[in-house]
Amino acid sequence: MDAESFFSNNIKAALKNSPPGEWMPNIPENCIRLNSGYPAPELVPDQELKAAVALLLDEERDLPLHYLGSPRIDKLKEQIQDRLAERGMRVSKEELLITSGACQAIDLVARILLDEEAVVAMEAPTYMEALEIFKNYTDHYISIPVDEQGLQTDLLEKELAERKQNGLALPRFLYTIPTFQNPTGTTLTADRRKHLLELASSYNFLIIEDDAYGELAFNESPETLKSMDKEGRVLHIGSLSKVVAPGMRIGWVAAARDFITAQWWFKKDLDHPFAHSTMATFLENIDFEERLEMLRRTYREKCAAMLSALQAIMPTSVTWFVPEGGYFAWVRIPGVDTAEMLAEAMAEGVAYIPGKHFFLDQAEGKEYLRLSFSYAEEKEIVEGIRKLAKIVGNLAK
Amino acid sequence: MDAESFFSNNIKAALKNSPPGEWMPNIPENCIRLNSGYPAPELVPDQELKAAVALLLDEERDLPLHYLGSPRIDKLKEQIQDRLAERGMRVSKEELLITSGACQAIDLVARILLDEEAVVAMEAPTYMEALEIFKNYTDHYISIPVDEQGLQTDLLEKELAERKQNGLALPRFLYTIPTFQNPTGTTLTADRRKHLLELASSYNFLIIEDDAYGELAFNESPETLKSMDKEGRVLHIGSLSKVVAPGMRIGWVAAARDFITAQWWFKKDLDHPFAHSTMATFLENIDFEERLEMLRRTYREKCAAMLSALQAIMPTSVTWFVPEGGYFAWVRIPGVDTAEMLAEAMAEGVAYIPGKHFFLDQAEGKEYLRLSFSYAEEKEIVEGIRKLAKIVGNLAK
Numbered sequence: 001m002d003a004e005s006f007f008s009n010n011i012k013a014a015l016k017n018s019p020p021g022e023w024m025p026n027i028p029e030n031c032i033r034l035n036s037g038y039p040a041p042e043l044v045p046d047q048e049l050k051a052a053v054a055l056l057l058d059e060e061r062d063l064p065l066h067y068l069g070s071p072r073i074d075k076l077k078e079q080i081q082d083r084l085a086e087r088g089m090r091v092s093k094e095e096l097l098i099t100s101g102a103c104q105a106i107d108l109v110a111r112i113l114l115d116e117e118a119v120v121a122m123e124a125p126t127y128m129e130a131l132e133i134f135k136n137y138t139d140h141y142i143s144i145p146v147d148e149q150g151l152q153t154d155l156l157e158k159e160l161a162e163r164k165q166n167g168l169a170l171p172r173f174l175y176t177i178p179t180f181q182n183p184t185g186t187t188l189t190a191d192r193r194k195h196l197l198e199l200a201s202s203y204n205f206l207i208i209e210d211d212a213y214g215e216l217a218f219n220e221s222p223e224t225l226k227s228m229d230k231e232g233r234v235l236h237i238g239s240l241s242k243v244v245a246p247g248m249r250i251g252w253v254a255a256a257r258d259f260i261t262a263q264w265w266f267k268k269d270l271d272h273p274f275a276h277s278t279m280a281t282f283l284e285n286i287d288f289e290e291r292l293e294m295l296r297r298t299y300r301e302k303c304a305a306m307l308s309a310l311q312a313i314m315p316t317s318v319t320w321f322v323p324e325g326g327y328f329a330w331v332r333i334p335g336v337d338t339a340e341m342l343a344e345a346m347a348e349g350v351a352y353i354p355g356k357h358f359f360l361d362q363a364e365g366k367e368y369l370r371l372s373f374s375y376a377e378e379k380e381i382v383e384g385i386r387k388l389a390k391i392v393g394n395l396a397k
Numbered sequence: 398m399d400a401e402s403f404f405s406n407n408i409k410a411a412l413k414n415s416p417p418g419e420w421m422p423n424i425p426e427n428c429i430r431l432n433s434g435y436p437a438p439e440l441v442p443d444q445e446l447k448a449a450v451a452l453l454l455d456e457e458r459d460l461p462l463h464y465l466g467s468p469r470i471d472k473l474k475e476q477i478q479d480r481l482a483e484r485g486m487r488v489s490k491e492e493l494l495i496t497s498g499a500c501q502a503i504d505l506v507a508r509i510l511l512d513e514e515a516v517v518a519m520e521a522p523t524y525m526e527a528l529e530i531f532k533n534y535t536d537h538y539i540s541i542p543v544d545e546q547g548l549q550t551d552l553l554e555k556e557l558a559e560r561k562q563n564g565l566a567l568p569r570f571l572y573t574i575p576t577f578q579n580p581t582g583t584t585l586t587a588d589r590r591k592h593l594l595e596l597a598s599s600y601n602f603l604i605i606e607d608d609a610y611g612e613l614a615f616n617e618s619p620e621t622l623k624s625m626d627k628e629g630r631v632l633h634i635g636s637l638s639k640v641v642a643p644g645m646r647i648g649w650v651a652a653a654r655d656f657i658t659a660q661w662w663f664k665k666d667l668d669h670p671f672a673h674s675t676m677a678t679f680l681e682n683i684d685f686e687e688r689l690e691m692l693r694r695t696y697r698e699k700c701a702a703m704l705s706a707l708q709a710i711m712p713t714s715v716t717w718f719v720p721e722g723g724y725f726a727w728v729r730i731p732g733v734d735t736a737e738m739l740a741e742a743m744a745e746g747v748a749y750i751p752g753k754h755f756f757l758d759q760a761e762g763k764e765y766l767r768l769s770f771s772y773a774e775e776k777e778i779v780e781g782i783r784k785l786a787k788i789v790g791n792l793a794k
Binding site for chain 1: 444
């Protein structure tokens with residue numbers, strides 16, 4: 001028996017391209033976790049979710065525990081429609097698919113839009129899980145750098161024009177996190193948003209807008225690409241992972257009806273009635289705007305603590321982007337290999353994610369690292385930066 | 398903008414083959430639901446699950462609500478390993494993947510094993526969702542009839558021998574529900590199990606053993622194909638949907654390590670920490686053997702009530718298989734189109750699933766229907782059979 005010989009040809013190709021690769025090492029128990037893209041423990045509403053489950057099961061008994069039957073499954077969809085409407089996106093029920101987090105949404109989008117000939121345009125750096133997902137479908141990528149104003153749409157335009165002139169395939173879609181990007185924390189400016197939509201129209205590609213952090217503005221959330229889109233080119237992906245809890249696995253895609261129908265057809269885990277109806281009950285019983293306000297304030301303060309510490313403690317050669325929301329700060333340490341530095345950092349008691357993990361061409365990420373200000377406490381954040389600064393200082397000697 | 402033009406070629410083909418098709422009509426509120434393959438409401442442990450959530454969140458607070466971190470996520474895997482071991486299947490952690498129900502397990506198996514050239518062997522009739530899933534990958538099927546002893550392995554052998562002789566492709570796998578099959582309720586005999594494994598070895602195909610009902614024996618559960626398998630040819634799929642609650646979406650695949658690794662790679666909804674750790678807490682705090690004993694006794698009694706009613710009330714031309722476990726009875730009404738009869742049945746206040754939905758060639762299912770004794774109460778079951786008998790009697794006039 002040789003398992004390999006039973007794998008389908010597509011899978012043989014995908015496995016060859018994507019061996020379950022090297023990833024983060026195990027992080028010691030007492031490390032300050034500036035690596036974790038998790039909400040802060042005290043912001044996870046565990047007691048409210050406990051109360052929601054109690055209320056739900058007392059009211060509905062077995063209904064949320066069958067495949068179908070809980071009226072709150074539809075309710076969750078309406079609640080998400082309402083949240084989208086708050087941000088200028090009016091979508092019908094047929095234009096919205098609830099998924100198990102943003103990851104499943106990205107996978108379903110890839111499933112319907114990609115084949116092995118397809119070209120995907122991405123930001124450099126970008127969300128590493130998205131990269132892993134796309135690699136299951138195609139080997140063809142265009143990678144466009146991000147600066148402090150987000151995706152460099154002028155470089156995208158140049159690349160598209162060249163490809164067109166040389167008769168090369170144009171991308172089927174661009175995957176972008178335009179708002180409080182993972183990992184850079186940057187936000188695409190209004191002008192660039194407009195430019196990007198124009199390019200999508202002229203060069204006939206779709207835009208996958210991953211908006212996982214979009215509600216977590218320190219001040220105001222920018223207009224989404226989806227709300228600016230007049231041509232149905234934007235597939236908008238969202239999630240409650242960052243504003244409620246990732247373990248509930250609630251995400252979605254909002255897009256033109258045909259895209260949603262096709263994705264629904266390939267979504268074979270069925271629905272998640274218990275998780276969905278629990279979330280609906282939770283949302284019914286809290287003031288979501290108030291919760292968001294609290295989250296924004298807290299993350300703003302944590303981010304400010306991180307940036308002040310960087311400013312105060314790091315050698316002047318070290319630079320970073322200033323986030324306006326989200327979970328992350330993106331730091332450059334010139335002349336340092338951040339992947340090599342990680343072992344020493346963890347020995348000192350602080351963890352981060354080396355930049356290379358966010359690039360298609362990992363060499364590009366060598367001097368960068370992603371710091372998360374979401375999970376650790378302010379005091380820990382400052383202490384973590386101090387530890388990093390010490391290592392960087394020693395390396396510079 | 399034309400959505401169709403953006404779909405990948407694979408998806409265009411799949412959507413052409415599998416338009417979201419005609420399915421069951423809406424079932425009126427007060428209908429007796431002999432259609433529902435759901436556990437009985439009073440057997441769904443809603444209060445125990447409520448208590449499990451309370452205990453879990455009080456003990457672990459935010460941990461089960463992050464992506465990772467709850468020790469009970471690993472615990473659930475061990476609990477499932479223990480249940481498999483009870484039934485003679487010793488599998489390591491690397492040979493077990495937890496999925497969102499059996500459906501996601503079937504989809505992941507298809508994902509790694511099928512391409513558009515692949516041939517799938519199936520039972521006729523079979524689980525309709527499996528059929529829908531496979532249609533997303535291939536158009537090539539072999540369909541082998543089931544009788545009261547399960548899959549007719551002699552007919553399978555004949556088909557395989559003919560295909561080999563004629564130089565036709567052999568199946569990559571056979572999908573079977575050998576124990577308390579959906580929809581027929583039949584169980585593959587020990588001799589046929591042995592024969593099937595021999596055929597898999599001689600003709601070099603894999604076996605997907607869907608064991609969703611395997612623990613629900615009225616007397617004793619038969620040996621699984623997986624536990625009899627000496628060559629690693631069986632991918633065993635199980636679920637807690639029928640013995641705990643479908644809405645929790647907990648299923649699994651147990652198989653050789655390479656198959657599990659490949660499936661893991663394509664499972665992009667990540668894990669479901671809240672659902673998994675809730676289930677682990679629930680399982681910690683109940684006597685599962687006692688629960689199973691209670692379920693078996695209850696379904697045995699409900700099944701007996703259904704069969705007695707069929708025997709007592711139905712015209713003698715109507716026949717059925719006698720289930721030894723599971724949720725379903727499979728009934729033949731000679732000369733009647735059960736799909737046509739459904740509207741009248743629902744008008745009378747009883748619903749079932751017409752046989753055609755369980756066949757690749759729907760014409761084969763015309764005279765059959767699936768009755769579920771799992772969901773309705775005994776009194777309702779008898780009343781439902783009475784309603785059906787009245788309609789069948791009238792049709793015979």
